[in-house]
Amino acid sequence: MAEETETTGEVEDFDATQGQPCDVDGCDKAARFTYTWDWGQTGVCCEQHQVEFGQKSQTLKRNCQFVALNPGAEAPLERTERAQLKGECYALEMEITDYKNRNASLYEQNRQLAGQVQALTVREAESGAQLRDMRATVEKETKAADTYRRRNAEMVDELTRLRLLVSTEDTQPGAGSRLGPGELPPGTLPPE
Ligand SMILES: [Zn+2]
Numbered sequence: 001m002a003e004e005t006e007t008t009g010e011v012e013d014f015d016a017t018q019g020q021p022c023d024v025d026g027c028d029k030a031a032r033f034t035y036t037w038d039w040g041q042t043g044v045c046c047e048q049h050q051v052e053f054g055q056k057s058q059t060l061k062r063n064c065q066f067v068a069l070n071p072g073a074e075a076p077l078e079r080t081e082r083a084q085l086k087g088e089c090y091a092l093e094m095e096i097t098d099y100k101n102r103n104a105s106l107y108e109q110n111r112q113l114a115g116q117v118q119a120l121t122v123r124e125a126e127s128g129a130q131l132r133d134m135r136a137t138v139e140k141e142t143k144a145a146d147t148y149r150r151r152n153a154e155m156v157d158e159l160t161r162l163r164l165l166v167s168t169e170d171t172q173p174g175a176g177s178r179l180g181p182g183e184l185p186p187g188t189l190p191p192e
Pocket of ligand 1: 023027028046
């Protein structure tokens with residue numbers, strides 16, 4: 001009974017942050033496993049006693065099953081883990097700074113592109129107005145050309161009519177006094 005009281009005392013003194021203590025008498029380490037002997041005895045033990053129980057199991061040729069305690073529960077961070085996490089934290093901070101800079105750069109590019117788009121939109125509006133003007137001009141010129149074409153056709157008709165008239169007069173008597181193409185009237189000097 002005296003031993004049990006001592007054990008209970010150890011349990012009460014045990015650092016709660018370390019979880020359950022190993023239930024082996026005189027061991028104050030944190031329990032990491034539950035163990036179950038094939039004769040029914042169960043409990044919790046530290047890593048060191050898990051090894052010892054394993055050896056005992058082989059010696060006795062009796063089975064002892066171990067199950068890791070709270071595998072998800074975090075053991076207090078070791079110094080190296082803390083250093084590693086600090087390193088990761090620093091790396092992430094650098095990455096964030098990098099992203100911030102790139103974001104600022106992209107913002108500036110975006111601003112410049114928006115300005116260019118605005119300038120192009122204005123230019124496009126101007127071009128559209130010019131295009132409308134040019135279409136109006138082309139339309140006007142086309143109408144004028146049609147008018148000239150029609151007048152030209154009329155003049156060709158007139159010319160044909162006049163040529164016909166001239167050739168008719170040529171065939172009439174007394175037309176011999178008329179000059180052929182390139183002939184000069186008598187007594188006229190040819191041009192230099
Ligand atoms: Zn132990």
